[in-house]
Structures are given as C-alpha cells and as structure tokens.
Amino acid sequence: MDMRFDMAQNAAFPTPARICGSQCCNACVVRDRAICADLTEGDRGALSRLGRRVTLQAGQTVMWEGDDSMVVANVIEGTLKLATSTGDGREQIVGVVYASDFIGRPFGARTPHSVTALTDARLCLFPRGCFDGFAMRHGELQHRLLQRTLDDLDRTRAWMLLLGRKSAREKVATFLLDMSRRLKADGDGVIALPLSRQQIADVLGITIETVSRQMTEMKRDGIIDLVGRRGVRLINIAALETLSETV
Amino acid sequence: MDMRFDMAQNAAFPTPARICGSQCCNACVVRDRAICADLTEGDRGALSRLGRRVTLQAGQTVMWEGDDSMVVANVIEGTLKLATSTGDGREQIVGVVYASDFIGRPFGARTPHSVTALTDARLCLFPRGCFDGFAMRHGELQHRLLQRTLDDLDRTRAWMLLLGRKSAREKVATFLLDMSRRLKADGDGVIALPLSRQQIADVLGITIETVSRQMTEMKRDGIIDLVGRRGVRLINIAALETLSETV
DNA sequence: CGCCGATTTGATATACATCAACCGCAGTGG
DNA sequence: CCACTGCGGTTGATGTATATCAAATCGGCG
Numbered sequence A, B: 001m002d003m004r005f006d007m008a009q010n011a012a013f014p015t016p017a018r019i020c021g022s023q024c025c026n027a028c029v030v031r032d033r034a035i036c037a038d039l040t041e042g043d044r045g046a047l048s049r050l051g052r053r054v055t056l057q058a059g060q061t062v063m064w065e066g067d068d069s070m071v072v073a074n075v076i077e078g079t080l081k082l083a084t085s086t087g088d089g090r091e092q093i094v095g096v097v098y099a100s101d102f103i104g105r106p107f108g109a110r111t112p113h114s115v116t117a118l119t120d121a122r123l124c125l126f127p128r129g130c131f132d133g134f135a136m137r138h139g140e141l142q143h144r145l146l147q148r149t150l151d152d153l154d155r156t157r158a159w160m161l162l163l164g165r166k167s168a169r170e171k172v173a174t175f176l177l178d179m180s181r182r183l184k185a186d187g188d189g190v191i192a193l194p195l196s197r198q199q200i201a202d203v204l205g206i207t208i209e210t211v212s213r214q215m216t217e218m219k220r221d222g223i224i225d226l227v228g229r230r231g232v233r234l235i236n237i238a239a240l241e242t243l244s245e246t247v
Numbered sequence C: 001c002g003c004c005g006a007t008t009t010g011a012t013a014t015a016c017a018t019c020a021a022c023c024g025c026a027g028t029g030g
Numbered sequence D: 001c002c003a004c005t006g007c008g009g010t011t012g013a014t015g016t017a018t019a020t021c022a023a024a025t026c027g028g029c030g
Helices: A041-050 A128-137 A139-165 A168-182 A197-204 A208-220 A237-244 B041-050 B128-137 B139-165 B168-182 B197-204 B208-220 B237-244
Strands: A052-056 A061-063 A071-077 A080-085 A091-097 A114-117 A121-127 A190-192 A224-227 A231-234 B052-056 B061-063 B071-077 B080-085 B091-097 B114-117 B121-127 B190-192 B224-227 B231-234
Touching: A041 A121, A041 A128, A061 A071, A071 A128, A080 B139, A091 A139, A091 A197, A091 B139, A121 A128, A128 A139, A139 A168, A139 B080, A139 B091, A139 B139, A168 A197, A168 A208, A168 A231, A168 A237, A197 A208, A208 A224, B041 B121, B041 B128, B061 B071, B071 B128, B091 B139, B091 B197, B121 B128, B128 B139, B139 B168, B168 B197, B168 B208, B168 B231, B168 B237, B197 B208, B208 B224
Parallel strands: none
Antiparallel strands: A052 A121, A061 A114, A071 A121, A080 A091, A080 A114, A190 A231, A224 A231, B052 B121, B061 B114, B071 B121, B080 B091, B080 B114, B190 B231, B224 B231
16 A cells, blocks of 8 residues: 555644643544534543544555454544455445544444545544444434434435446546535635545546546546646536536 | 336235234334334334325335435335436436335435335335434434444445446346345245346446346356246356355 | 656557347237 | 237347557656
C-alpha cells in the first residue's frame, strides 16, 4: 500500500485543540453530527471511555473483508473507502465515508467489506462487543444508528442504478455532482477530489482509461475544467445534471 | 400492469387460517420472523391495531419512487420488487423482498424506490407516522429494524460488486445461486423463479437477451436445466460457484 | 533537472447491446 | 377439438461502448 496524496485533504480541521486530551468529547469536531450526538454528556463520556482515538495514514486498512467484526468507529477526520473484491482481484468501492460517519459492522459477526483510509484520518474506535452492549442500553444511540443506516441504504440503492444502468458518461457526471455536494470548493471553485482516477473507476464500475477519457472529453466540451491531478472545477452544472440523467 | 404467473408461487401458504379475523397476530405466519417478533403479546396487539392487512395482486405497485413516505409494511406472503429508474425509463431492481421482510421508509420523508408485487401478496400495512411513533417507544422493535437494515445494507453492497465488476456469465451464476438459497426447490430439484427474464435482467443490470443466452449456454454446458418458463434445476452447483467468482 | 508513478492518449479487441425474426405455449373463441 | 392470437422467450445478425494492451506525456518531488 503506497498511496501518495498531493493535496492537503485535511485543511478543514487544522489540528483540533486537544484541550482535555485525546479522550475528551467536549472538543470533538464531529460531536453533534456523529451518532453520539443525542447522548447526554454523562453517557457520551461513558461511551468515550469504552473506545480510543486512533490515527491512520493514507492507505492504511482498518478492517478487512470477511474478517470477524471486532471494532466499529466514528470517523473524526479524513476520508475512507469501503470496498469488496472478487477472487481474482477486481475491486468495487461500495462506499466513501467522511468525517462524522460511522464505520464497521455492529450486531454482526463479520465485516462484509474492507475499510481503508484514502487520506490521513482519525477515528474514535470501539471494540464491537462493548459498543453493542452500550447501544443495547441506549435507545437514542440505536435510533441515530438506524437513521444513518437507512440513509446509507438509500444512497447505496441509488448507486445501484448507476452501476447497473448508466453509461460511462452518465456515471462520471453523477460522480462529479455527488462530489460537489459533499466537498467544499476552494475560492476558485475547484474541488479537490479525495480519490485517484483508479479509485474513481472502482467507484463507478469502469476502467481508469474510461474515466480519463470521459473527463477530458467533458473538459473539451467546456463542462468541467481539470486542474492538476486531483482538482476539478464544475463549469456547467446544468449540463452535468442533464447528463447524470436520473429524474 | 398485466403480468401473468404460470406457477403457483404461494403454495407454501395455503390460505392461512383466519381464526380470529385478519387483524390477529397470533395466527400470523411470519410472526416470529418479522420485526415484531420481539414484542410482548400486548405490544404486538397495540401495533397491530395501528395497521391493517391488505391484499395485492401481482403487478400492483404499493409505493412509488420519490413519493412522500406515507406507509410502511411487513410482508406476510408473496414476493415484491424494489426498483428505481432513470428519466428515460431504464429500470434497476434494487431489491427483492419475501415473506417476513419489511418494506417502506420509516423515519424519512421520501420513498426512494418503488415497491411492486411480483406475485399476489399480503401485507401488514402501517401509516408511517404511527409506526415511527410506536417504534420510538419500543426499543426492541427499533433494534430488530436496525438488524434487518444492516443486513440489507450488507447484501446490497455485495450486489454492487456484481453490478460493477462481474461479467454477464458471473452475474447469472450468482443470481441462480442466490435464488437457490432463498427459494425451496420442489421434489425434482426445480426452483420456480419469481422473476421473469426481463426482471432478472433488471436485477443484474444486463438485457433480457443476454440473460437468455447465458442461461441456454449454461444449459448446453450441463450446469443447469431449464423447465418451462419459470423453472430451473441447478445440476452442477460447484460449477456455478466457480463461475460466480466471489471469494 | 531528472525521475517515477499517475494520467492521458492511441490502436485494437470484445462483450454486450441493439435490432429483428422466430418459436412455442397458454388462453380464447369458433 | 383445433386453429388463432398474443406474449414471453429464444436465436441470429450486426453495431458499439467500453475493455484491453501499449506507449507517450505530465506533474510533483527529491
């Protein structure tokens, strides 16, 4: 695993103040977006004591497909991918997760996909057994987790339409729009993609060459602009929406 | 909507005894597999009173993609499909649900996909608002729903690998194995598929012709046998597993 | 400035889609 | 009872989007 990342992915969270050490939720940047948001301060502290903060480097894998489900985590900072693959090495990225998202498989024996950091990342990691137990005693937490899982399922099913029925052009257009909704553009309207071309291909179920060709073609057509390896500026969003085609 | 079904899909549930009328859970065939399984008898009765039993004919649609989420339901009997489509009519089936499964979008404003009966079916239908309220007061129910949603998500993500990275041959092999796991074969080892060729194509993200060709080819190779329009016998399961390719 | 992996570009192959008959079974009606 | 009809399914001929293979180019880093 030797990925290199040329852009400052984590600029949004410039080393958050660790006022009360790494164990404290009060200073947590995702506190009110993560699943622990609805817990009382006391309960949140109790949950916090079950887990620990860990740092990941880009390219590191936290969980492997098919492994026993040993841990779950909140993403505090960074971007990670969820992936499955066939026996002969073809990979499909089944999800991309961002700060405040939840990862891992609670209430289940196996992790059904690998989880790998795309950028440097920080997690709030819990042993699964402890987390499950805590969740069973805290309805608010389970409710939040349910909400999030239902949303994930909706988004995943929408992506099935893309994988099964859209052309390469439509796939790339949909991908770019999706990214523009999740990521903030800089002053010049340039979005820094957290994914390499190969990873984009693995998200869309096409090859790297096809991704590249579609993007340069869109650039030729004046719909987008490519800046450096990881940057895109969406020039004609309406055109992208027409291309992405889902009503 | 004029689908016709030549095989007795529902033979497994020969007009269940309605001992205490259609409103009673005690005689419910899915009582201990559905999400209400962990409720006390009293709570189950209370939930039951919020909803009503409805009968669907094959081809009828209960919910439409993008509509306000008004109802949710347990499937008592029958098979239904969940589908989304592009503006120009390409369809992707994002899920197939069976007896004891749960359908609809609780805790959310919109139904993200249509739900249509593939066979005649019976549902235990709840207004969403009432259901949500009841669920909020009953942790066991939410826990069951969470479990089920997590399982759905796992299965859906596994299907993404199929849609994005598998060949037509692999797709059909995977589909047949999946069916053989969910459906019981009759005495001769023949499985009655609940889906037409077009619907199989819409599940796998390929065309009807490709489905047909792959199946007749597998038949030529002695891997499966086709009996009538809806019947398949899996002769060489090992070969199918090799073909389906996921490790 | 030069190097190395990431990306783009080009040439070619191919799996699958598309278009078009055709077949066969299940109703239907004479 | 049998021809007729309609629809789901199969089969064939052909087209094309995308994969594959190969090489050139770029961009960031030492």
